Amino acid sequence: MRRYRHLSAEERDRIAEMHARHEGVSAIAAAIGRNKSTVSREIARNGRNGRYGAIAAQSRSDARRKACRPRKxxxxxxxxxxxxxxxxxxxxxxxxxxxxxxxxxxxxxxxxxxxxxxxxxxxxxxxxxxxxxxxxxxxxxxxxx
CATH class of the missing domain: 1.10.10 (Arc Repressor Mutant, subunit A)
Structure with a gap:
């Protein structure tokens, strides 16, 4: 079983590019080598009004990761x-x-x-x-x- 990795900024760029061309989740997943459920969740979590922006998605991801750390x-x-x-x-x-x-x-x-x-x-x-x-x-x- 493969170890889980967070989506990279490059993968998010590719998702945004292909999603803008109205390509399906399965095609996007195959192109970046990820499971289609991962891509679907990413678009649902970080998409706004039917659009997906890679830069905004990456900054939201970074903010979530920073917020989850226990504070001193x-x-x-x-x-x-x-x-x-x-x-x-x-x-x-x-x-x-x-x-x-x-x-x-x-x-x-x-x-x-x-x-x-x-x-x-x-x-x-x-x-x-x-x-x-x-x-x-x-x-x-x-x-x-």
């Missing part, structure tokens, strides 16, 4: 500052920060303790200054073994 939780500067403040000023452990945030938000997790540990251990900029690694190291049982 601590990329929000306000949240990162709050976590940093709680570790350095309040001398709270990541577990305590996680638990408190769940209490304050009715059980909904905003940032987990493992995310905080990952950010600290990765040396992310918000955590690299001010000795935050030293403060949080006393809580990290994984680093003491």
């Amino acid at each position: 939780r601590l990329s929000d500067p306000a949240l990162a500052a709050e976590v940093r403040r709680r570790i350095v000023d309040d001398r709270r452990s990541p577990e305590q920060i996680d638990g408190r945030s769940r209490l304050e938000r009715g059980g909904r997790c905003v940032v987990s303790f493992s995310t905080i540990y990952r950010a600290v251990n990765a040396g992310e900029p918000a955590y690299s200054e001010g000795g935050i690694r030293a403060v949080s190291a006393r809580y990290d049982s994984r680093s003491s073994s």
Whole structure:
């Protein structure tokens, strides 16, 4: 069984060109070496008003791929500052920060303790200054073994 590949920009160009000439889905699929259901789905997903544009289809595909990636939780500067403040000023452990945030938000997790540990251990900029690694190291049982 062949491994799945996303349609390339060149394949989308070929689909647009052949679709504009009113060629059938089977003919387009044979020309680009894809299954006709793939071509049919592509035209249905990215076609507008019976027309298919390769450039617009490629940009929509790129946008969908970018949107599906999980965002970094601590990329929000306000949240990162709050976590940093709680570790350095309040001398709270990541577990305590996680638990408190769940209490304050009715059980909904905003940032987990493992995310905080990952950010600290990765040396992310918000955590690299001010000795935050030293403060949080006393809580990290994984680093003491």
